[in-house]
Amino acid sequence: MLAYDSNNWINALALHRSDTFLKLLPWLLMMGVFTALVGWVEVMYLHLGKESFVSNLPVMHSLLGFAISMLLVFRTNTAYDRWWEGRKLWGQLVNTSRNLAVKIDAYVPEDGNTRAFYARLIPLFAHELKLHLHLEKTRLELDAQPHPEITDFDRSKHIPNQVMQLMTERTRRLQKEGAITGEQLLTLDKELVQFLEICGACERIKNTPIPYSYSSFIKKFIFIYVITLPFGFAFTLGYLATPVVMFIFYVLASLELIAESIEDPFGKDANDLPMDRLSNRHVRKATWRWFLHALTNLRPTRSPRANDRVPQVQTNAPCTIASAPSPLRAASPSASLPSRRSQATCSTMPTRASSSSKRSNRCVQPYRAMCSYWK
Numbered sequence: 001m002l003a004y005d006s007n008n009w010i011n012a013l014a015l016h017r018s019d020t021f022l023k024l025l026p027w028l029l030m031m032g033v034f035t036a037l038v039g040w041v042e043v044m045y046l047h048l049g050k051e052s053f054v055s056n057l058p059v060m061h062s063l064l065g066f067a068i069s070m071l072l073v074f075r076t077n078t079a080y081d082r083w084w085e086g087r088k089l090w091g092q093l094v095n096t097s098r099n100l101a102v103k104i105d106a107y108v109p110e111d112g113n114t115r116a117f118y119a120r121l122i123p124l125f126a127h128e129l130k131l132h133l134h135l136e137k138t139r140l141e142l143d144a145q146p147h148p149e150i151t152d153f154d155r156s157k158h159i160p161n162q163v164m165q166l167m168t169e170r171t172r173r174l175q176k177e178g179a180i181t182g183e184q185l186l187t188l189d190k191e192l193v194q195f196l197e198i199c200g201a202c203e204r205i206k207n208t209p210i211p212y213s214y215s216s217f218i219k220k221f222i223f224i225y226v227i228t229l230p231f232g233f234a235f236t237l238g239y240l241a242t243p244v245v246m247f248i249f250y251v252l253a254s255l256e257l258i259a260e261s262i263e264d265p266f267g268k269d270a271n272d273l274p275m276d277r278l279s280n281r282h283v284r285k286a287t288w289r290w291f292l293h294a295l296t297n298l299r300p301t302r303s304p305r306a307n308d309r310v311p312q313v314q315t316n317a318p319c320t321i322a323s324a325p326s327p328l329r330a331a332s333p334s335a336s337l338p339s340r341r342s343q344a345t346c347s348t349m350p351t352r353a354s355s356s357s358k359r360s361n362r363c364v365q366p367y368r369a370m371c372s373y374w375k
Helices: 019-045 053-107 112-133 159-176 182-207 212-227 229-236 238-262 275-294 367-374
Strands: 312-315 319-322 343-346 349-352
Touching: 019 229, 019 238, 053 112, 053 182, 053 212, 053 229, 053 238, 053 275, 112 159, 112 182, 112 275, 159 182, 212 229, 212 238, 229 238
Parallel strands: none
Antiparallel strands: 312 349, 319 343
């Protein structure tokens, strides 16, 4: 999706950078040549005058102009409604992922295996839904850690449903093992149902295009309307009819192209939804924020950028770190986990390199450097 400044009119008026203009450029040139040829034949070759019946065609164009304008407005609004609905669904996916992560963090604060499982599966659902809507099939993408509890998926079947099945089975197992109560199970089940409803709504938009007869009729209407403009304008505008017809064709055809571009919001065009950013940044970042203290030994799936790398030094100065509301947990699930209100004492902790001795002796929680990967 293109990021732009709506207040910058200069960039908006740069037609050479417009995808719509570049797509229509060959047709605009053909329409200009056709208009000039029609005007020359009528005026210079056939010597037709204003008394000819052809000169009355602008009356038809004025009557049909209102009808074609209403059709194009309705067509564009319908396409934008589909685009905006898709954006609301992915915003709901981000919120649902965050809500599920918060509830798991509160219900199983000491279960490192369960927390690690949901920390990987929640972002994986958004990633697989994106590929599912793109009609792509890739390998299972998690991280470099082994995950025996997560088997590879059957790519011939519905991948988001398989991810959701794993999370649902794990949630039911937590209730059977007594890790969560029945009321907590119902609360988590409501969040899991939201994932499937979002997936189904996205598939409805993806698999239900605008009816072909409606789209085809608008294209035919535009073509017939524009192709008959030169016959009437040649008597009143002369050779000025060439740029006028080209401009009218550009306006009408651009509205149709814009509607075609945004009616499927789950593609890879410049005007489509930024699903890569939503799945990789918002969903993953919102989820790992709550599970990071159980996954400090987990590397992110992408390599850090140059500006993400923080030079670190070791200091032997002892320090005491007060636990945050979500405390720093052990890197491995089998290790002992501190209580929520406990304090941890460190003897050697990584800190940011600085010329100031005061800053070099200050302790930094290990997960801060990892958080910088996702900025």
